Amino acid sequence: MQTQRLGKTNRSVSGIGLGTWQLGADWGEVSEADAGKVLAAAADAGVTFFDTADVYGDGRSEQVIGAFLRERGADHGITVATKMGRRMDQLPENYSLENFRAWTDRSRKNLGVDTLDLVQLHCPPTAVVTSDEVYDAMDTLVAEGAIANYGLSVETSDQALAAIARPNVATIQIILNAFRLKPLDAVLPAARAANVGIIARVPLASGLLSGKYTAATTFAENDHRNYNRDGSHFDVGETFSGVDFTVGLEAAARFTALAKTADGVTPDTTTAQLALAWLAQLDGVSAVIPGARSADQARANAAAGSMPALGEGFNAGVHEIYDSLLRADIHPRW
Template sequence: MQTRPLGATGRTVSAIGLGTWQLGADWGAVDDAEARAVLTASADAGVTLFDTADVYGDGRSEQTIGRFLGDRPGHGITVATKMGRRLDQEPENYTPENFRAWTDRSRRNLGVDTLDLVQLHCPPTAVIESAATYDALDDLVAGGAIASYGVSVETTAQALAAIARPNVTNVQIILNPFRLKPLDEVLPAAADAGVSIFARVPLASGLLSGRYTAATTFSADDHRSYNRHGEAFDRGETFSGVDFEAGLAAVAELSAALPEDVSLPAATLAWIAALPGVTSVIPGARNTRQATANADAAALLDGGFELDAFDAVVRDVYDRRLRADIHPHW
């Protein structure tokens, strides 16, 4: 497993991380034993970045990770959590007092004195652009509550605003073959500034797994059922904003371009991880098979797979099938 520097923190994290939204809520039920098995399989495969949030299962994801790491001394895993969605996403709610309360809660959930990395959880643009936001975060670092901070964003404009701040460690943004806009400006700007990029929603909510058909259905408590048009939160979070049928057509074309021994999910994760400026890709996993397969995709970075050829296919499919509908947004 390749590792890369995490901004200026002195830490390194694995090229393939683990997103843990699935272990909390919004993807259907996952019991505690399954959740712990996913964490174990990931760590055993060399994953050293777990990404979570205080609202995933109302803290369940953080608590599960905290218990797991508590039983694994010397684990070497960086936990990146997020805050800012426990109240309405209005600028007036992003106060130093709320920052303190949210981070204190996450510290209790994770069982640590100092949080490795806290990311603002897709806050309003006004919050990202405000100097007061970063003053409050700097105070948390100075007080020892958090070691570093970053921002998870919805749009490339928000990413660029965060990257411009001197103490931002990372920006987390949706990046996958259905969402190429970050390649234009965000990745070069992050590389120049020494800011890490975490690529989230790398498999487009599973659409890039290649397992789905037009007949696939999802449970009522799965956001892929209730948020396809942004009914609950930004629609770009579900299938990366791509229409389901249009996504299936693009998936078929991408899959057809791969050799028989390389799966579309593995190719996708390796392609993202190989992009200049990307520090880590953070796919989710609901079971150990998915967790191990995601981590194993890192092997494609070491040769034996024509990443440049796949890159050309990705860009061609995007330009023909998706760019007009996706590129003007986010």
């Protein structure tokens, strides 16, 4: 597994991490036993970076991770990033030091730690991203020992650039995948210059980039890929990366065809692994955080972190698909 430095945290983490939204909620039911198997499979495959949030299953994801790490022992070597800020309405006045203390206290209890490795503001409004008081409050949490480092999870490139300009922001988490390329324009160069780590979330465009979906594919009632396609529950960019499902199927078919031409492809290499490997190999990306609902899926995702360089031809093909099918609808929005 290739490793990268996680921005200003100065921690080294696996290029392929594990996103744990699936272990909490909004992707259909995953039992606690299965969640533990996913975490174990990922860690055994070399994954050393778990991403979670205090609202994933109302803390369930954090609790499952905390229990797993206690079983592994103090030398588990895994960095855990959690997120806060969506337990109340996303109003600027709610992003206060008092609430930050309460939210981080809850996460520390859920995870069973005194100090959180990395806390990210969870897709806050732009007024929060640009607030001096918010960063002062986060600095206070570091000084008090509640958190070791902080970053932001953002929706737009403009928000990312505003946060990167802040001196103590260690990481930026942003949607980045073969169907969402705008962060390549300015965000990644700015992050590299500022030594800010980039955590690429939604790396498979909610599964579109697995190449397994068809027009007949259905999703559970409590799966956001069913209920949030219109953005009525949260930013539509979080579901299929904002790509219309029908257009996404066409783009996915072209990506699957491209995958067969990549350098170093073996008969058992999957389309999803190539999508993850392409991301992990981008200059400036610290960690890619695909989710997994089974141990086999976690192991397959982790294998993408040790693939050889995919080559310029593959990269050009990714950009051609984006430019011809997706850019006009996606690029101006995020």
